[in-house]
Amino acid sequence: MSQTSHANFIAGQWLQGSGERANINPSDTNDLVGHYAQADAPQTERAIAAAHAAAPGWAMSTPQQRADALDRIGSEILARKDELGELLSREEGKTRPEGVGEVARAGAIFKFFAQEALRQCGDKLASVRPGVEIEVTREPVGVVGLITPWNFPIAIPAWKIAPALAFGNTVVFKPAELVPGSAWALAEIISRSGLPDGVFNLVMGPGSVVGQALLNDARVQALSFTGSVGTGQRVAQAAVMRGAKFQLEMGGKNPQVVLDDADLATAVNCIIQGAFYSTGQRCTAASRIIVTKGIYPKLLEALTQATRELRVGHALEAGTQIGPVVDESQLAQDLRYIALAKAEGARLVAGGDTLTLAQPGHYLQPALFADCDNAMQHCRDEIFGPVASLIPADNYEHALALANDTPFGLASGICTSSLKHASHFKRHAQAGMVMVNLPTAGVDYHVPFGGRKGSSMGPREQGSYAAEFYTTVKTSYLCP
């Protein structure tokens, strides 16, 4: 067994795994970010046992204890945002400003939930029976298993870990294998925050081993997952079979509608940001650009030019707008869908080719397709790359129908100067989040996040709504 400097954190101790994995920079595959421990199933079970043993004590911790720990974590993340942002960009490939921005968001999330820990409340109700008093209170669920994806290596862990701890649960955190660096740095900060041993545990390793062990173990009473539809369904099945709570966030095929009366510059900006920034690797990314006929030619011309001008490069280089794709297999998926779109008759008007730069990396020029049909397969599936498809619509009603014609329902955007259409769209878009004259991606940290249909299952994440998942309700009757 090798001695990696990045070990797992279990029961307050740093423990070597049964193996280790190299973390490679997608901007420069010669750059090794570090070696990170890999747990096996017995080590994962050890982490679960530690969280299980710590759960009763942490459930009885005071709101002040929880708030202090979370606030300390948030403060250190914010103080180190440049350094941690660089690490994040180096391992995941989003640009440095995006990486630093994500770290700042994670810090703000911990600060927010520090305050939420102090705001826990319940209801006191009159009974229908004389002399009886009723109280409705919230209690921690117990041990929660948190399984996170690679595309937001610190923000998604933050928005699961912070509410879990704030509401008195203990945590076993399994980050995605591609991005252990940010997870480990976050765990190291948490390890010095004053939490009792076993309250927070980091277990790095493959989803098929560590993730699966979390799904199987009856001591894990709640599972929060973000990632692909296929894995999400496994999580749901396992949770249902053994009666655990679960919460799934599984992506989208988000529409960005542009109406004739839209401001052209706003629409182009929303599409470029929503579809291509973060290399399109966001579950909130806009990939179906639904455009009414009057503005279609003008928008196509402006968008084609803007797409061609995007600077793809090393994530840490000043001026880079689009970093590399996260790894070879995601790049292969993007290229497969670009080939499929062409085969389906979509017209490629910009990008779509890999790029060879001075350093070896997974570079892809953002691809823009025109004259697509919403029924084409590449307009149905989540690609998770910098690929956008323009779909013409006859009018607003047709655009709305196309926007809703998808198995997913995460975010839905519209660009328009019509208050009437904006209001109607807000009401009738079948999505968990609606954006008017704003990109579909890029959300606030203090409000609910989640979707409908195939995008999400279970209670919402983030904001005060997070309490729904990370607590269980108790109704007490008292006859004094």
Ligand SMILES: NC(=O)C1=CN([C@@H]2O[C@H](COP(=O)(O)OP(=O)(O)OC[C@H]3O[C@@H](n4cnc5c(N)ncnc54)[C@H](OP(=O)(O)O)[C@@H]3O)[C@@H](O)[C@H]2O)C=CC1
């Ligand atoms: N909605 C979203 O935000 C995201 C959507 N995706 C979509 O998913 C596709 C594939 O990405 P990928 O990272 O492979 O997604 P996965 O769903 O495979 O990964 C998400 C998390 O689940 C873990 N996992 C994998 N298998 C299991 C299992 N059997 N039991 C428990 N946990 C498991 C992964 O571990 P590990 O990877 O470490 O093995 C990772 O931590 C993307 O192309 C994209 O379409 C991806 C990321 C985010």
Ligand SMILES: O=C(O)CCC(=O)C(=O)O
């Ligand atoms: O758009 C955002 O700000 C969040 C996106 C996200 O959470 C995701 O892609 O998983």
